[in-house]
Amino acid sequence: MTERPKIRVLLIDNHPLVLDGLKAVLETFDHIEVAGTAGLAQTGLEIGRQVLPQVVLMDINMPKLSGIDAIELFRNELPQARVVMLSMHDSREYISSSVMHGAAGYILKDVSTDEIVSAIETVAGGGTYFSSGVFDALMGERAEEGSDPLTPREHDILGLIVAGRSNKEIAETLGITSATTETHRKNLKKKLGIATTAGLIRYALDQGIVSKAG
Amino acid sequence: MTERPKIRVLLIDNHPLVLDGLKAVLETFDHIEVAGTAGLAQTGLEIGRQVLPQVVLMDINMPKLSGIDAIELFRNELPQARVVMLSMHDSREYISSSVMHGAAGYILKDVSTDEIVSAIETVAGGGTYFSSGVFDALMGERAEEGSDPLTPREHDILGLIVAGRSNKEIAETLGITSATTETHRKNLKKKLGIATTAGLIRYALDQGIVSKAG
DNA sequence: CGGGGCCTACCCAGAAGTGGGTAGACGCGA
DNA sequence: TCGCGTCTACCCACTTCTGGGTAGGCCCCG
Numbered sequence: 001m002t003e004r005p006k007i008r009v010l011l012i013d014n015h016p017l018v019l020d021g022l023k024a025v026l027e028t029f030d031h032i033e034v035a036g037t038a039g040l041a042q043t044g045l046e047i048g049r050q051v052l053p054q055v056v057l058m059d060i061n062m063p064k065l066s067g068i069d070a071i072e073l074f075r076n077e078l079p080q081a082r083v084v085m086l087s088m089h090d091s092r093e094y095i096s097s098s099v100m101h102g103a104a105g106y107i108l109k110d111v112s113t114d115e116i117v118s119a120i121e122t123v124a125g126g127g128t129y130f131s132s133g134v135f136d137a138l139m140g141e142r143a144e145e146g147s148d149p150l151t152p153r154e155h156d157i158l159g160l161i162v163a164g165r166s167n168k169e170i171a172e173t174l175g176i177t178s179a180t181t182e183t184h185r186k187n188l189k190k191k192l193g194i195a196t197t198a199g200l201i202r203y204a205l206d207q208g209i210v211s212k213a214g
Numbered sequence: 215m216t217e218r219p220k221i222r223v224l225l226i227d228n229h230p231l232v233l234d235g236l237k238a239v240l241e242t243f244d245h246i247e248v249a250g251t252a253g254l255a256q257t258g259l260e261i262g263r264q265v266l267p268q269v270v271l272m273d274i275n276m277p278k279l280s281g282i283d284a285i286e287l288f289r290n291e292l293p294q295a296r297v298v299m300l301s302m303h304d305s306r307e308y309i310s311s312s313v314m315h316g317a318a319g320y321i322l323k324d325v326s327t328d329e330i331v332s333a334i335e336t337v338a339g340g341g342t343y344f345s346s347g348v349f350d351a352l353m354g355e356r357a358e359e360g361s362d363p364l365t366p367r368e369h370d371i372l373g374l375i376v377a378g379r380s381n382k383e384i385a386e387t388l389g390i391t392s393a394t395t396e397t398h399r400k401n402l403k404k405k406l407g408i409a410t411t412a413g414l415i416r417y418a419l420d421q422g423i424v425s426k427a428g
Numbered sequence: 429c430g431g432g433g434c435c436t437a438c439c440c441a442g443a444a445g446t447g448g449g450t451a452g453a454c455g456c457g458a
Numbered sequence: 459t460c461g462c463g464t465c466t467a468c469c470c471a472c473t474t475c476t477g478g479g480t481a482g483g484c485c486c487c488g
Binding site for chain 3: 380381382392396399400403411
Binding site: 397 | 463464465466467468469
């Protein structure tokens, strides 16, 4: 595996530890060259213009400019580069946002080094790479898209969440306990693959499940 | 003040304590007649059809059907009745929702009995009654409406709140501490008269301050 | 009659948000 | 120069949410 031309990789992560660790590990592979590193998406763009990487490995959560937003900038300014997102979260929201914005891969930070190397090789070769948990999340979304998978009770709960009611208030309104409200809330998040209450609200408004009127 | 025809009042509150207390107090006034009481908006509607009250004093937070939603039902089914909302909250959201839906008054539960009686008299006479804190909230809204009163930094914060980021994540993104994020969040709520995070999100989406794209 | 979905309810521990404050630094404009 | 708004930061006590569970009762469908 030593005769292949080196794959030029640009690393972007605001955690120096991750950055240095990744760099050290990747440089043990003959066919991978870490062409540059950056702690911010903007810096990464500048460096990218100089080093012209084939693969950009970028953290999804970064100060100033999020990795998600940065994907499009890279695709505009460095169209030959393929972007792989690195994330701590397997939230379907993050994943599908990344894919929508043009990421060629999405890997979780807890995967093995080998998998990261595989991802780099794959996307450098024009493919896409998603780590296993990620793939599940995407499949789940496709299976459900266009439908409204919520039960009537979950609609009630979601509507009240959007209205800004607390678990306790929702419980009072529906005549159940707040424990049950919490269960419904948890089920909603799990079912929709949305990690945050804010995401639930945007989902509900998007889907027209509830009206914006208070 | 004894020769006036009695004002027929319907009380609706899901707290029996409040209901009974209000009834007892109001019945000490010669010119007020408690024509009926109910613990739910639906029940209140049914009773209202029978007793034809001039004034409906209704709690804003009730199981099954919220007071806000019930306002329109009353206005449709009992057009001669004027609805006064009773609320524990001086949130601008609740208040303006009530007014939008056609409430003739809005009083906080911590006001004096005299003020409640005044409110009943006023709306029975065709006027509107809002307790002092409420009036402030409405004035504040008018003064600001159509403008965007937020500072640039508050925009940043609000955008990230809508994106579902936690205080800690927002702090990391903006390079500040989470304490500061909390301060901004508090200021946002205070400035906008919105009590809940959900309300902030809906405000932001309504105003187009942030895009729906994640 | 079994299985599965739904609704309900509870357990726990830890994380996060809330809602009052106060306060310093900076810059802009009167 | 003084005041005001802005951004920053911290204090406290309290409430709420989170994210794992488990589990019983109900009803419908096969």
